[in-house]
Amino acid sequence: MTEGKENTKGRTRKQARRGDGSIYWDEANGCYVGSISLGYKPDGSRLRPSVRGATMKEVRAKLKELKEDYDDGIELGDKYAVEQAARDWLERKLSGRAPATIERKTTEVEKYIIPRLGKAKLKRLTPDDVDDFMVSLTKKGLRTPTITMILGTLRRIIRHAESRNKVRRNVAMLVDAPEGKESRQSKSLTLDQAKAVLKASQGKWIHAYIALSIFTGVRTEESRPLKWENTHLNPVKDETCSCGRVHPENLPPHVVVWRSVRKRGETKTLKSRRTVGLPDFIVEILTAYQVEQRKRRERNGYKSEGIVYVFGTRYDTVMEARNVRRFFRSVTELAGIPGEWTTRELRHTFVSLMSDQGASDELIADLVGHAKTSTTRTVYRHQLRPVITTGAELLDKAFGKGFLDEG
Incomplete structure (x- = not known):
């Protein structure tokens, strides 16, 4: 100088x-x-x-x-705040995403990120600031998966700003998500509880939904958009099947799980695309349900021919997940099963019951659409049994004929 x-x-x-x-x-x-x-x-x-x-x-x-x-090509000045970065990310990077994703990410930004970090200048944001933010989330009683998702969203926000030369580095990448409130562990119904739920749901539309979930292990995002055209209850040669078509050959009763309510209708993974055989018991339930569905819709003045969705709304659209959960919880209460239950635990129930009946890890992984048997073993398996036999008839054997008619 x-x-x-x-x-x-x-x-x-x-x-x-x-x-x-x-x-x-x-x-x-x-x-x-x-x-x-x-x-x-x-x-x-x-x-x-x-x-x-x-x-x-x-x-x-x-x-x-x-x-x-x-x-270095970085934007000059430090007026660009975290709030502006977050809103830019919401506007530019979520366009075209599924409505549920947009709603979830907007909530994370508006409810957690902006109130705590919004006023901070992005260039001045430090790892300590992010650490303090993470600690505040644990004090709010948030669960570990939720905290991890919020940190992931913050990382994406800063990465977007970084790609626009608004900031030199992504400080959120230097921080790990802390342990939050312990998450509720998923559980499965016992055989007796599964029977009780099926009995308690008789006469209701959700009876067929529960039966399909317990007997096939389909995910809730796969069963809600299930179409009749993919549900083959009587695929007998030269006869009209429940799918509305005539099959050129005899086939076992089955459902084709190739779609879900995820973005663009894709299943969770390519392995999730599968054709699942139906036990006799579920065929009987779904056959009766299809007949009753047509009668009920005609009786109430709704479309009764060419119905698209197996578990659709009165307007023949995909039912919202929260409505299915609400119906299911009312059934578990009616069945006298204590605790809080969600529909995804019907899938856990399927895996556990199949394991109880001696199905191999490989068979269960194929039926539920897992790419690896390790996923079945560590995430969905609640009881481990030695290998005995395979096939969809295992649950027919477990439940037995006519159990719904028992006192």
């Missing part, structure tokens, strides 16, 4: 070395001001940003940062 002319207060105006910018005392505002020439703007005018600080050292550091940001 070279010395400049002395001002009226005895302070010396400093002139930096060429390319380092200049620093001077601003008497009116009572602070040091620095400016640096960084070339020209697209319109031809000179690009000469300025910074302020209480000391020359502070201003000199800010000028150095400006030059480094300019040389």
Whole structure:
């Protein structure tokens, strides 16, 4: 730095070395001001940003940062806040995503990220700030998976800003999600509880839904959009099947699980696309259900011919997951089964009951659409049994004929 002319207060105006910018005392505002020439703007005018600080050292550091940001293509200044970054991400990166995804991510941003970090300048955000944010989530009583998802969303927000040259690094990548409130472990119904639920649901539409889930292990996002055209209850040669078509050959009763309510109707994985054989018991239930569905819809003035969805709404659209859960909980209460239950635990029940009947890991993995038997073993298996036999008839054997008619 070279010395400049002395001002009226005895302070010396400093002139930096060429390319380092200049620093001077601003008497009116009572602070040091620095400016640096960084070339020209697209319109031809000179690009000469300025910074302020209480000391020359502070201003000199800010000028150095400006030059480094300019040389690296990073947007100049630090006015870009976390809130603006979050809203930019919501607007630009969630376009075309499933409505449920947009709703979930918007809630994470609006309810957690913006209230806690929104005012922070993105360039000034530190790993400690993110750590403190994570700790605040644990104090709110959030579960570990929820905290992990919120951290993942923050990482994506900053990554998006990073790709737009708004910030130099993603500090959220330097932080790990802490352990939150312990998640409720998924569970499965026992054989007696499964029978009780099936009995309690008789006469209701959800009876067929529960039976299909317990006897096939389909995911709730696969059963809700299940279509009659993919449900083959009587695929007998030259006869009209429940799917509405005539099959050229005799086939075992089955459902084709190739669609779900996920984005673009895709199943969770390619392995999830499968054709599942139906035990005699579920064939009887679904056959009776199809007849009753047509009668009920005709009786209430709804479409009764060409019905698309097996478990659709009155308007023949896919039923919302929360409505299915509500019906299922009412049935578990009616059956006298204590605790909180969700429809996904019907899938766990299927895996456990199949295991009880001696099905191999490989068979169960194929039936539930797992790519690896390790997933079946560590996530869905509640009881481990030795290998005895295979096939859809295992649950027919377990439940026995006519159990719904028993007192």
